[in-house]
Amino acid sequence: MRYTDVAIVGGGLAGSIAAAMLGRDGIAAILIDPHTVYPPELRCEKLGGEQLNLLRKTGLADATLRATTLDGEVWEARFGYVVARKPSDQHGVMYDTLVNTVRMQIPENVETIHAKTSEISSSAERQKLVLSNGEEISARLVVFANGLNVGLRQTLGIKRKVISACHSVTLGFNLEPVGRAAFDFPALTYWPKRASSRMAYLSIFPINGTMRANLMVYRDMTDPWLPAFKQAPERAMVAIMPGLENMMDAFRVSGPVKIRPADLCVTEGHIRPGMVLVGDAFSTSCPAAGTGTTKVFTDVERLCNVYIPQWLSTEGMGAEKIAAFYDDAEKKACEARCLAKAYHLRSLSTDNGLSWRAQRWARFILRLAQGTRLAIGRQFAGGSMPRRLAAKQAAHP
Known part of the structure; x- marks a missing residue:
């Protein structure tokens, strides 16, 4: 003993x-x-x-x-458009x-x-x-x-x-650009376009020289979308997030896709x-x-x-x-x-009621206003978005 x-x-x-x-x-x-x-x-x-x-x-x-x-800085995007570039303390x-x-x-x-x-x-x-x-x-x-x-x-x-079975599902995987050394963004949070996507957000961030992705969705583990994602993750990402290709250009998922459901x-x-x-x-x-x-x-x-x-x-x-x-x-x-x-x-991610739709648009407008204010300050400080991405966003607002 x-x-x-x-x-x-x-x-x-x-x-x-x-x-x-x-x-x-x-x-x-x-x-x-x-x-x-x-x-x-x-x-x-x-x-x-x-x-x-x-x-x-x-x-x-x-x-x-x-x-x-x-990461130092995170870009927030929706509809394939960067609405804000913010200082970040995410590790x-x-x-x-x-x-x-x-x-x-x-x-x-x-x-x-x-x-x-x-x-x-x-x-x-x-x-x-x-x-x-x-x-x-x-x-x-x-x-x-x-x-x-x-x-x-x-x-x-x-x-x-x-109290809430399979409240959310996390998909974790690595991403890498195709045909170039790195993505334009240091880190990215991409918000969904529609509540029907049953998605909270996509978060891409660096870990030891690798870009890691966490995709947060609200689906049952029997949903055929999950095995379909594992089989063809790039295609599934573009389908669920219209405009993502405009942000990222060609990319691929490297390594396995891990899936974890979470009960409350x-x-x-x-x-x-x-x-x-x-x-x-x-x-x-x-x-x-x-x-x-x-x-x-x-x-x-x-x-x-x-x-x-x-x-x-x-x-x-x-x-x-x-x-x-x-x-x-x-x-x-x-x-x-x-x-x-x-x-x-x-509810904010999946509910299609009028009040929730209004909240989603209010968040988008708020982030856009904050991003615009930060961008103006950055211009005075001499900083700017990479030219290639700025040109793409101007062509596809």
Whole structure:
């Protein structure tokens, strides 16, 4: 039997950040995950905006961001027309690189055991874990950071409830120009023309010299459009986004097309003595809304910076202690924003009601106005769009 203060089940992004933060603060912790090196997986592929501020609160930002690629500027387009060129702080990174970079920051005082947790029993004092390699661990607190792996939690009566099945689908792939060295844009967000396309947007951004694409759509996994896309992705992209060729000229998809559906889920029966759920283990978010990492960073930062030090400073690990984390104002506000954004973006992208159509046009006009203002400022500063693309847009407005 090994004894520790905190046992972390799952070494993805949430679990690895928690292990690094607790180890840095001198808290006895053990990370349990079967992967010696985290494998490739289609999940978060860029960080930006408020996520950067949240990452800095974990104390892991500097080393983590060095493994990413900053785009610096993003072009926003619709109907094959660039409506805005904006400064951007988006940092592209493959998910496995992100997790493995965080893992490298876990201090030596945190032991990592490469196994699965097969059994767990809990009480208000200590929790017992039995691992697949036969080892046993006794911990004051168990942090569940094992994402969508619900089997172990179900044995404890913790239930997952799907509130929106296949809410969105992410398609991830690499793009490269044909007949030239690079695309004209440093990064591109392309918005759909019609709600009937059931598309949120196409995002193209750099990762280590490669242009990565994330296409966000709202379709059922039985939709024949998905296998058709995998078979002929270039043709499918041009069909769903009229005007895209005007932006990109000849291009090809290099490498495999990976597809990941995402359900929106919440957890019930989770307030238990001696155990806490973070990230996707507690609730999922919509990748199209871009809030998954925001939720993970918020959960782990609040848990490790605020609650675990408080909990360990007094005896016991009763359910009333655990409930304080779920009632945290910042966590609850983050959960509400992520859920609201997921539903709003889906309706904005697919609903053909008059109010939603008006909102889509209002967003387009706003972006066009912002882009025009930025373009005027850039002209005074001596910057301009590449001549070839400017000529094409003038010919095909």
